[in-house]
Amino acid sequence: MTDRLPGFSTLAVHAGAQPDPTTGARATPIYQTTSFVFNDADHAASLFGLQAFGNIYTRIGNPTNAVLEERVAALEGGTAALAVASGHAAQLVVLQQLLRPGDEIIAARKLYGGSINQFTHAFKAFGWNVAWADPDDVASFEQAVTPHTKAIFIESIANPAGSITDIEAIAAVARKAGVPLIVDNTLASPYLIKPIDHGADIVVHSLTKFLGGHGNSLGGIIVDAGTFDWSKDNKYPMLSEPRPEYHGIRIQETFGNFAFAIACRVLGLRDLGPALSPFNAFMILTGIETLPLRMQKHCDNAKAVAEFLSTHPAVSAVNYAGLPGDRYNALQRKYAPRGAGAVFTFSLKGGYDAGVNLVSNLRLFSHLANVGDTRSLVIHPASTTHSQLDDAAKVKSGAAPEVVRLSIGIEDKEDLIADLDQALRA
Structure with missing residues (x-):
């Protein structure tokens, strides 16, 4: 035994759990x-x-x-x-x-x-x-x-x-x-x-x-x-x-x-x-046992995808705190130095219709109402999760009509970028 306080990855695997006292099962029954x-x-x-x-x-x-x-x-x-x-x-x-x-x-x-x-x-x-x-x-x-x-x-x-x-x-x-x-x-x-x-x-x-x-x-x-x-x-x-x-x-x-x-x-x-x-x-x-591994991969992939989108001619803006020029970058470095997370939005020059078309043309990204999956996900908030709001409220909540939300998974980043590229071209 040691007086050392367990690290985050150790807690993610062991905190709260002991072998089952009756059967000896290692996994929590x-x-x-x-x-x-x-x-x-x-x-x-x-x-x-x-x-x-x-x-x-x-x-x-x-x-x-x-x-x-x-x-x-x-x-x-x-x-x-x-x-x-x-x-x-x-x-x-x-x-x-x-x-x-x-x-x-x-x-x-x-x-x-x-x-x-x-x-x-x-x-x-x-x-x-x-x-x-x-x-x-x-x-x-x-x-x-x-x-x-x-x-x-x-x-x-x-x-x-x-x-x-x-x-x-x-x-x-x-x-x-x-x-x-x-x-x-x-x-x-x-x-x-x-x-x-x-x-x-x-x-x-x-x-x-x-x-x-x-x-x-x-x-x-x-x-x-x-x-x-x-x-x-x-x-x-x-x-x-x-x-x-x-x-x-x-x-x-x-x-x-x-x-x-x-x-x-x-x-x-x-x-x-x-x-x-x-x-x-x-x-x-x-x-939770793999949370540290997954979250770092999520963040690394998300930053790569955000960087790609920030230079794409069909994209008018990318809102990702991990980008150096983002308005929240200083807060990200203060509060989340390991990464800015896996969920972010970007705006399309074609407005509402372009957002709807994009989600229809993606092949690897799943179009559904969830985030935080190992799989990469996409949704157009103005027509779905925030559709109950008027346009002014949508803008205030970060879900303007031209905005698309991504939840970046743990696939190979090159495949995610390729899928976005073909859908944007389409």
Whole structure:
């Protein structure tokens, strides 16, 4: 044994996992069961009363999922995590702990189109409101703060634009306002950016994307940084006030620096129910083992493709933070020195029609609504993921009519460039 702290690649393979104590299986087993046998009546009562940790029912927790949770928490530098059914489910469970009817969050305008739709429309049914701010103008976040503000939400690398967000500057706004900063770290993964190191209090992921990495399993996760005082000013009663369903315990007081993760599990996941399948957890765990290898290949390929597109006569602009002349290059070198990620956009001189035609002519790239796959993917956001927005909102979110989004995979870069070249010529 050694006192050395494990490196990122070692954690990606080993964190949270041990050989199965019953069978000796080295790979984490899939515990495909709905429920778990109690030792006796006292054991059951202590589990239901939050007086002991253990397994009750897979909707609330499962041993396969627990390994995934511990591994992602270790990679992100958090105190605890909770795996759920999707990235959208992670956002729902997080905000259910923070918001009451009439409360609001401040969200960056540059977000995944599905998140914009979720915040703008679906959450209105709960009485939750959203104020939009410009991630390129930190002052706009501060100006949006009101007495009803309960959180700030940003993406570390914005989807679809691929722009880098100044996490530290916005974290300072959140601290001044006395609210947590939530960072969606899906496009970066902890291999490129660790938001907690830059002031984030909560990190969420769509595990479906780069962490799982193979386009075969849906999942989401919530990581608790353990940095926020949930009892201050009684802003967050779900965590600070006595919980009647648990004999009056106060979540913050009882669980300390992993109280938020516990609240998401025993107050959110328990009642809302977006549980992650143990099989999906197993698939995502397998994907995470190769995360460092894949992410570096993704980044290297993406930079090569972006460089090619930046000189192509059919292309009017390339938005990739890894290019030296890009407006986000300085932030990329600060926050993500290993690479600018694999998702970026470029604009075509032929406008909307050229974007639609391009995706139809590509042969190696798959035209679908996903990112973070080993395979290279393409989509025209204005006609698909951001189609619910008007043109002005599309432009603000980085999805103007002439924009095409790429998610660069781990194929040979020469083949990707050749496919883009023939499609652009066509």
